[in-house]
Amino acid sequence: MPYFKPTKPAVSIYVRNSTPIIPVEQELKLMEKVHAAPVSEEIHHHPEIDKVGEERPEHGRDKAIWNVRGLNRRDHQVAVRDLVNEFRLHFIALLETRVLQNNVTRIQSGLLSRWRWFVDYAGPGNRIWIAWNDEFIDVDILNADSQFVHCHVHVHDLHENILLTVVYGANEVSARRELWQGLIDLAITVGNEPWLVGGDFNAVLDLSEVSGASGDIRVAMNEFNDCILQTGLLPLPMQGERFTWHNCSLDGRSLWKKLDRLLVNDIWMERWPLLYYTCLTLVHRIIHRWF
Numbered sequence: 079m080p081y082f083k084p085t086k087p088a089v090s091i092y093v094r095n096s097t098p099i100i101p102v103e104q105e106l107k108l109m110e111k112v113h114a115a116p117v118s119e120e121i122h123h124h125p126e127i128d129k130v131g132e133e134r135p136e137h138g139r140d141k142a143i144w145n146v147r148g149l150n151r152r153d154h155q156v157a158v159r160d161l162v163n164e165f166r167l168h169f170i171a172l173l174e175t176r177v178l179q180n181n182v183t184r185i186q187s188g189l190l191s192r193w194r195w196f197v198d199y200a201g202p203g204n205r206i207w208i209a210w211n212d213e214f215i216d217v218d219i220l221n222a223d224s225q226f227v228h229c230h231v232h233v234h235d236l237h238e239n240i241l242l243t244v245v246y247g248a249n250e251v252s253a254r255r256e257l258w259q260g261l262i263d264l265a266i267t268v269g270n271e272p273w274l275v276g277g278d279f280n281a282v283l284d285l286s287e288v289s290g291a292s293g294d295i296r297v298a299m300n301e302f303n304d305c306i307l308q309t310g311l312l313p314l315p316m317q318g319e320r321f322t323w324h325n326c327s328l329d330g331r332s333l334w335k336k337l338d339r340l341l342v343n344d345i346w347m348e349r350w351p352l353l354y355y356t357c358l359t360l361v362h363r364i365i366h367r368w369f
Contacts, residue, residue, distance in 0.1 A: 141169035143244055143277050145338075149175040149185055149207075158189055168211040169231070171244040173278060175207050196229075198222040205246045221264065224248075225257040226277075228264055240346075241268055245277035247337075251298045254281060258305035265309040265343075272346035275311060278338050289321060290333035311341040315354035 142161060146154050149172065162170060170190075177185055179199045186195050189209070196208040196219050206227050210217045214234055220241075221228040228243045243264060248254050261275065281302040282288055282295065321334035340355055347353075 140165050140167050141171075141242075142167050143171040143173070145173040145246070145278055147174050147176075149177050149189075150181070155185065155189055162190065168214040169217070170209050171227070171277070172207040172209075173244075173246040174205060196222075196227065198227070206244055208244065221260075223256070223260050225254070226260060239271060241271050241273040243273070243275040245275060245279055247278060247280035249280055251301070254279075254298070255301065258301055261305055261311075262308045265311070268343060268345075270345055272349055273311075273343040274340065274346060275309075275342070276338075276340040280337055282335055282337065287320065287336035288334070290325075291331065292333055292335070306341070309343075311343060312347055314340040314342050317354060 142165070144158070144161070146158065148154060149158070158170070158172065161167065182197055182199075186197075186209075190211075192211070193209045194212050194217070196217070198206075205224060208217065208219070208227055208229070210231075216232040216234070218230045219227065220230055225247055226243050226245045228241070230239065231242050232239050243261070245257065245261075247257050257279075265273075279302065281298050283299065283302055283306070285295075285299075288295065316339075321336050322338040323335045325331075325333040327333065342353075
């Protein structure tokens with residue numbers, strides 16, 4: 079069996095909702111050996127998506143957030159297309175694309191030529207790309223920052239609306255303070271709409287989310303917790319692997335952290351109280367049902 083060096087993994091997510099409006103979705107898990115290794119996927123089959131090309135009855139409810147760690151490589155581009163096709167996604171956010179502005183059109187047209195795209199090269203870092211299929215959903219970008227993109231999403235066939243904030247937190251504690259303040263400011267504008275905040279926060283909430291020697295993280299941890307308190311966001315219930323990032327060390331200084339998560343407001347929780355997600359350590363993407 080080939081050896082795959084641990085990479086910076088994130089979260090693979092599925093959501094089960096047993097409210098009367100939406101049928102209960104069966105468990106879906108996706109694992110991938112990423113980056114330098116060939117892609118290898120294992121799927122716990124769902125009858126609606128057992129075969130590629132098989133029609134799914136509920137369009138527009140699946141989305142993905144994926145830290146691709148570079149989109150210039152062809153194998154990463156193929157993996158994104160495969161993900162979209164396999165799960166009939168109609169929304170995807172790509173983090174850490176590392177694509178220069180003069181290559182954007184070429185890469186986007188090769189990935190999802192008929193989709194709508196949002197990329198903010200006016201801001202520093204160009205850390206978040208968003209794409210959606212406007213045949214099934216409408217996305218209005220409300221606020222774009224170097225560490226988050228905040229948007230309004232309307233699902234056509236369900237006539238449902240949510241607010242979605244895709245996050246990719248900065249590595250530095252001082253820079254993340256802008257993210258925390260940005261989320262606090264957004265919380266004031268949300269009103270009575272369901273709000274989902276998800277992605278790579280590059281921060282942990284408590285020491286149980288760290289395994290290994292990571293230095294003094296109390297300041298960063300306290301500031302993240304203060305942001306959660308001020309925004310009123312709640313952690314979406316989680317199952318599966320706790321840690322979502324690894325430092326790739328093979329010399330005994332291994333470090334694991336939970337950096338990726340989904341947070342929701344109380345309106346979301348009241349509307350879909352049985353929603354939860356599952357983390358898999360070898361995957362660097364987030365997948366879940368809209369509602």
